[in-house]
Amino acid sequence: MSARQLDDKSYHQFREFLEQQCGIVLGENKQYLVKSRLAPLMAKFNVDSLGDLVSRTLSPTERQLRAAVIDAMTTNETLWFRDEYPFELLKSRLFPSFTGQRTPLKIWSAASSSGQEPYSIAMSALEYQQANPGSLPGNVQIIGTDISNTMLEHCKYAHYDSLALSRGLSPERKRLFFENGDNGMSKVKDSVKKSVSFRQLNLLGSYSLMGRFDIVFCRNVLIYFAPEIKMQILSQIHGVLNKGGYLFLGASESLSNLSQDFDMIRCNPGIVYQKKS
Numbered sequence: 001m002s003a004r005q006l007d008d009k010s011y012h013q014f015r016e017f018l019e020q021q022c023g024i025v026l027g028e029n030k031q032y033l034v035k036s037r038l039a040p041l042m043a044k045f046n047v048d049s050l051g052d053l054v055s056r057t058l059s060p061t062e063r064q065l066r067a068a069v070i071d072a073m074t075t076n077e078t079l080w081f082r083d084e085y086p087f088e089l090l091k092s093r094l095f096p097s098f099t100g101q102r103t104p105l106k107i108w109s110a111a112s113s114s115g116q117e118p119y120s121i122a123m124s125a126l127e128y129q130q131a132n133p134g135s136l137p138g139n140v141q142i143i144g145t146d147i148s149n150t151m152l153e154h155c156k157y158a159h160y161d162s163l164a165l166s167r168g169l170s171p172e173r174k175r176l177f178f179e180n181g182d183n184g185m186s187k188v189k190d191s192v193k194k195s196v197s198f199r200q201l202n203l204l205g206s207y208s209l210m211g212r213f214d215i216v217f218c219r220n221v222l223i224y225f226a227p228e229i230k231m232q233i234l235s236q237i238h239g240v241l242n243k244g245g246y247l248f249l250g251a252s253e254s255l256s257n258l259s260q261d262f263d264m265i266r267c268n269p270g271i272v273y274q275k276k277s
Contacts, residue, residue: 080168112144
């Protein structure tokens with residue numbers, strides 16, 4: 001067997017490990033995904049084979065390796081203003097419903113990956129406030145969370161290369177919200193960054209320290225979890241949403257058979273869910 005192949009037993013053990021640690025459920029035949037994500041770690045941790053890497057990962061004493069493996073398996077590509085409609089709905093429907101609110105409008109971006117979603121939300125808020133001066137006197141506070149500390153450091157650094165900027169950003173938004181950064185990269189302007197903070201959070205853990213929110217983005221996250229974990233996460237999100245608060249899911253995600261705690265609001269285009277009274 002090649003050093004970069006994984007036998008069935010090791011793959012089964014790794015699947016159990018990943019589900020226990022972060023709730024992600026790998027399919028029966030996703031060895032290729034594990035190989036592509038973990039192979040780069042072999043040289044970094046001086047491991048001869050993928051099987052040995054997995055074996056070491058299962059040991060509770062291998063904290064650094066475990067963190068690197070979870071980082072590798074939970075890091076997902078994203079883009080700016082993904083699917084567009086959630087950000088248009090913020091400006092056309094949700095922000096107006098909070099007009100005059102003098103406490104900060106609090107928004108949570110769960111699983112913020114490399115930062116595009118929370119910063120897109122911040123840009124949308126700035127666009128709305130520019131078009132509607134004084135409409136949100138308490139301003140907007142956005143919290144982005146992720147399980148990966150590596151990704152969170154990337155978010156805080158807020159520098160992006162030309163390839164990342166080409167995914168979903170209009171030339172106008174590049175001009176308005178970015179400036180020259182380090183090593184030929186572009187960085188998010190302070191006017192955007194000042195409303196966004198980041199913290200580490202495993203969605204399988206407690207949300208008690210998160211506070212309460214008016215709007216939650218949990219988009220393209222639930223697809224990775226088993227149904228019972230999805231229900232647990234949705235229940236906890238419901239618990240941190242303020243009365244009448246809103247929840248965005250991914251375009252291919254649904255609350256069907258998972259939660260009765262939200263009303264579905266059909267928009268044109270898109271869907272948003274509102275916490276039931």
